[in-house]
Amino acid sequence: MLTPEMLPRLQQLLADADLDGWLLYDFRGTNAIASGLLGFDGLVSRRVFALIPREGLPIGIAHAIEPGPWAQWPKAWPLRTYSGWRALESEVASLVQGKRVAMEYSPGDAIPYLDRVPAGVLEMVRAAGATVVCSGDLVSQIYATWTPDQLLSHERAAERIMHIAHGAIAYAGDMVALGTPVAEHELQARILEAFERAGLETHHGPDVAASENAANPHYMPSAASPRLIQRGDTLLIDLWAREKNGGVYADQTWMASMGAPTERVVTVWEAVRDARDAALSLLQSRITAGLPVRGGEADDAARAVIEARGFGPQFWHRTGHSIDSRELHGSGPQIDNLESRDDRLLIPGVGFSIEPGIYLPGELGVRSEVNAYVAEDSLLVTPGDVQRDLIVV
Known part of the structure; x- marks a missing residue:
């Protein structure tokens, strides 16, 4: 799970990969990688995002009616809320505009075990002015390794x-x-x-x-x-x-x-x-x-x-x-x-x-x-x- 102790190592990996951040997305369990890193216990019924930036604190985007899954999100880290789609798209754009971000996306579905983000969400993020790349190497180093x-x-x-x-x-x-x-x-x-x-x-x-x-x-x-x-x-x-x-x-x-x-x-x-x-x-x-x-x-x-x-x-x-x-x-x-x-x-x-x-x-x-x-x-x-x-x- 993403923690303050893990954050420096992850941000160094982002810097090494020349990434501005890792954008996590989940909706009703479509992305187990994101829900696992965010520490969600059970499914979220509304769309959620979280940006782990190369520098600074991670920022979450939660639906106003569903704060429960974010119980383990550190209190020092910003957590924004939305209720309507316009507000959601505006919040996402404010996080990613002009940035190069990794997501659980595999070009051509080459690696289906990584391809967890719907095409429509990719379109939304790209329309906000972001460049999206595959998070595969980050997943290997942060999510898949054993202690x-x-x-x-x-x-x-x-x-x-x-x-x-x-x-x-x-x-x-x-x-x-x-x-x-x-x-x-x-x-x-x-x-x-x-x-x-x-x-x-x-x-x-x-x-x-x-x-x-x-x-x-x-x-x-x-x-x-x-x-x-x-x-x-x-x-x-x-x-x-x-x-x-x-x-x-x-x-x-x-x-x-x-x-x-x-x-x-x-x-x-x-x-x-x-x-x-x-x-x-x-x-x-x-x-x-x-x-x-x-x-x-x-x-x-x-x-x-x-x-x-x-x-x-x-x-x-x-x-x-x-x-x-x-x-x-x-x-x-x-x-x-x-x-x-x-x-x-x-x-x-x-x-x-x-x-x-x-x-x-x-x-x-x-x-x-x-x-x-x-x-x-x-x-x-x-x-x-x-x-x-x-x-x-």
Whole structure:
């Protein structure tokens, strides 16, 4: 959240980028970045703006009937109010006329995770005489980076999740051996119970998918259409959670085989594993050498391996997503040069997933997912015990 203590660092970033300010805008939760920085608890029902200038105090613009969301706005910082559209446009113009400001806007929607400001609002701001540029680098540095305590919370969650995943896979194997196979949704419920015991929380999921169901990257099991996990199945478990005190999410995918895997399954698994490792190797080598690296480059490295193995058309999604200090699918740099054109640098303090996959409809899906955090001169990968081979139970 934007605080007086944070302000000097942010204003230095604005100066370094030759910006006059960062103009925040939100309306009914359309811009989670702005509402998070402003410390809003819940949705605002009227349009709000706030200018963080390169010099001086931030200035907020609130609707007269809705002062509540601004409860955490420092009393020393000006807070103007409006009730009609004419007054709002006049206030905005007084803040931005002749200035170069950053907003959550991505030209051509190249980075949709940043493109939070409606076109009409951009027109209003530009008509007021402002030049608007993308706030992507500011978002990476201010909104998406983790604190040391948040990194520790992520590491703790990652270790707990790993053990929960291994326990769930072992249980599925035990049930097969006993002749009483468990259904996907039943194993999902067991994982959620384990989260509760471990002091973890999640907003939905996890994904438990056997063989052909795993070919849908966003599959979710259901009691309405139960699918038993049986001998001969390939099992995908994708699970994500964070500590209940509001820590940073950990997000992992584990692959197992109920009995000896077929040669086909092993071939697909090895392609996915090697693609994951290619992305990690590129990132580690660049970061250790102090060289710049972008998420899209890691996406290209993973994709090249899968294409070389003949499965390129079956890798349908980006290699990874941002995990910021608030959200599982965050607003920081994405590991993506497929779905979007994210050209932001991976800077110290940002975290993300690495999760290449191959999806063969009607047959099987394979994904391997770990998380990574950019330190000053190294790449930290969680969990510490990265899956090398299929877990055979």
